[in-house]
Ligand SMILES: O=c1[nH]c(=O)c2nc[nH]c2[nH]1
């Protein structure tokens with residue numbers, strides 16, 4: 001039985017989206033200075049100049065959003081649930097930061113009441129930044145992952161998340177066994193994968209903390225539950241890479257530790273990849289897996305400059321992640337700006353236009369997660385959107401009011417926009433913030 005249709009709403013706004021990939025298509029940006037989006041039952045039914053949509057739907061009630069910018073909801077493809085309360089541990093390289101900042105906090109997630117509070121802080125941070133879909137590194141504790149999925153379901157967030165599994169070199173209380181990793185993963189998948197907007201991601205923390213047995217347990221889950229996603233870390237920090245080399249003497253490189261277990265595929269998202277070999281890039285492209293680029297984290301932890309040009313030349317798909325709490329906050333506007341800065345500063349960097357940044361923060365994530373109903377304002381997609389409407393008197397408001405074009409306003413949003421400028425957020429047509 002299908003549920004009865006609700007009345008359509010016509011949103012009138014300056015809107016921008018990238019229905020195509022600007023790295024491969026010259027005219028990827030669609031910008032409407034006076035645009036209309038007709039939304040019914042949470043789905044975009046028509047999009048284009050307001051006058052055209054209005055003429056075709058003269059009776060639809062209009063929600064007037066003029067004065068700001070309407071963008072597709074942001075898609076964060078790498079962010080850690082248990083790290084929201086430790087954002088800002090600046091000045092340490094990865095392995096020291098894990099020991100001193102991240103892992104002590106992650107151990108606190110054993111306490112379910114604590115974990116529930118963290119899930120609320122975390123999801124509030126995501127939605128408050130205009131993020132409508134996130135690939136989330138969950139917790140090492142299954143109860144905390146349950147609490148997260150419950151909270152995500154309550155708020156409406158599109159969450160792809162999983163139990164983080166490790167069996168060495170972290171802290172004892174964060175370690176599991178291959179059998180327990182499989183059993184707890186299976187129970188979580190059966191409970192959450194495909195429930196409402198939730199999807200499951202099999203999530204070994206990184207090869208440094210995973211034996212071959214744990215990676216095999218992850219592969220067994222991927223095989224037994226086709227359609228679940230896979231995520232982990234790769235090639236973030238030179239000391240980490242050397243340690244992985246020592247731990248897996250038979251592996252050709254870091255990627256090979258996942259590849260040998262059968263974990264590299266279309267539904268794999270590997271965070272960072274700051275120091276890849278050409279072989280790794282070739283294999284990632286051949287398997288159509290994604291590198292989640294996390295520029296604020298790479299800067300804060302001193303991990304290095306992401307070789308975007310080499311990824312693009314090799315044909316590797318790239319998306320964007322905040323990597324909270326190694327990263328410095330939830331805003332993908334800030335991540336876009338930092339990506340732009342880093343490509344500007346590095347030899348052979350890729351000049352990133354506002355449409356590249358918008359694509360990386362939206363459609364690229366939808367492609368990475370294989371969620372074709374999200375990521376742009378094309379008719380048929382869900383109405384996941386963020387309305388940026390800066391307070392009067394702020395510099396961003398001044399730019400918006402005087403911008404020569406929507407594209408210039410978009411550039412300013414990346415340059416200076418923050419969660420304070422997020423006025424309203426919709427997921428599947430439901431208002432989840434503001435309104
Ligand atoms: O940036 C990172 N954050 C983490 O929590 C982590 N764990 C392994 N590797 C990691 N990298």
Ligand SMILES: [Zn+2]
Pocket residue numbers: 078079080233271323326
């Ligand atoms: Zn991470």
